[in-house]
Amino acid sequence: MQRVESDAASRAGRKDGPKWLRRIEWPRWGTDAAGRSPWKRGRVLAGLAVLTAGLLAFPSAVPNSVGRVGSLLETFLPWLGLAVPLLFVLALLRRSATALVALLLPVTVWGSLFGGPLLPEDRGAHDITAVQHNVSDVNADPAGTARALIEAEPELVALEELTPSALPVYERALAPTYPYRAVEGTVGLWSKYPLSDVRPLDIKPKGIGDGWQRAVRARMRVPQGDVAVYVAHLPSVRVGWSGFGSGRRDESAGLLAAALAAERLDRVILLGDLNSTVDDRGLGPVTSRMDPVGRDFAFSWPTAFPVSRIDHVLTRAATVTHVRTLPATGSDHLPIAADIRLCCGRADA
Known part of the structure; x- marks a missing residue:
């Protein structure tokens, strides 16, 4: 009896309401x-x-x-x-x-x-801006890519997948603005500040042949003191019938983490294509050596429809105040720009 009365009241409500409302068949939640x-x-x-x-x-x-x-x-x-x-x-x-x-x-x-990145936030001042970009070894416009990165006016530019044919193009385009460089294998670092103590890092997993060189470390002199800057490109992962093929990436991450653990300078900046997000436990050995990072989305891959940020700017004894993507270049990755506030530390150890 009660349900009948409820239905009658509902019909009466629709009859008394606007014409468009009367046409809707509302579901009954009884x-x-x-x-x-x-x-x-x-x-x-x-x-x-x-x-x-x-x-x-x-x-x-x-x-x-x-x-x-x-x-x-x-x-x-x-x-x-x-x-x-x-x-x-x-x-x-x-x-x-x-x-x-x-x-x-x-x-x-x-x-x-x-939800944090969706809210307005006062990000405060920063000391330097760094750009991280996997430029792609099939990039048909390296000169245009370099110009696009320069327009962001960073102090640091880190590039991966440099090829022998494209490297001279990047060098010519970047040299006037970034007189200091450190290139090892397929990765490179360009800086407005002096670089010294440049050396390659061995992050090569077992089973990969000679000539695979995808990491470099340099000491950068800034007004706040010395900063160790790392550029790394970890091996790619594959998703197949056997699952998430990240074994080599994880092994390489462990080698990179060992280098970070041995670093004597307190202030560290790590830039690179790490082929996963900071939430991935496979990068745990690396992320545990760096300061916690924010949750800015800034999805960088793939360019056509970015679904993940696998390009990173991580710091130690410094703070990334803001991360954002830059306009697309000829790569399948979007460039990442990060504002960094340098903190106090045992920078001249």
Whole structure:
């Protein structure tokens, strides 16, 4: 009897409302054919909402033992938030109050992890700007790429995938603005400040032949003192039937971490294509040696539809105040620009 009266009231409300409103067939949130209330329906959807929140908050709980699934999840972790609107629509269709309330959990977790960059923020002053860019070994316009990076007016420019044919082009374009350079193999660093103590780093995984040189270290003299600057390009990863192929990348990350651990200067800047995000546990040996980083999205790869930031500017005894992408060049990566505030430290050790 109560349900009949409710339906009659609903029809009366639609009759008294605007014409467009009367045409809408509004769903009834009462009991369903099985006698279940909105609070008893949609428990599976509620469980999926709780699971989404758990994966966002504790991605390390997913093991890496089979196919490195955990690392794959961490690489694209922000995109897990797309489960929320999907579950929201399903909860509405199911007319489940329980599922809608449960969705507050993943919304809250995602907001606490990744919502910061969406809010206005006073980023404060910075001392230098660094640009990191994998220029691609098939870039057809290295001169145009160099000009685009110079327009950002950074003090530091780090490049990866330099080829023997393109390197002279970058050198000619960058030299007038950046008189100091350090190039080893396929990576290079250009600076407005003097560089010294330049040396290659051995981050080559086992099984890779000679001639593979993808890391360099230099000492940069700035008004605040000396800074150790590293440029590195870790091996690529592959996603296939066997899972997330990151073994060589992880091994190379361990070698880079050992070099960072042995660094005597307190102030360190690491620029490079690390082929994953800072959430990926495979980069843990590196990120644990550096200061915590913010959650600026600045997705850098691939250029056509960036879904992940695998290009990084990390610091130690310094602070990255802002990270942003620059306009596309002839590469499949977007350039990354980072503002850095240098802190006090044992810089002249």
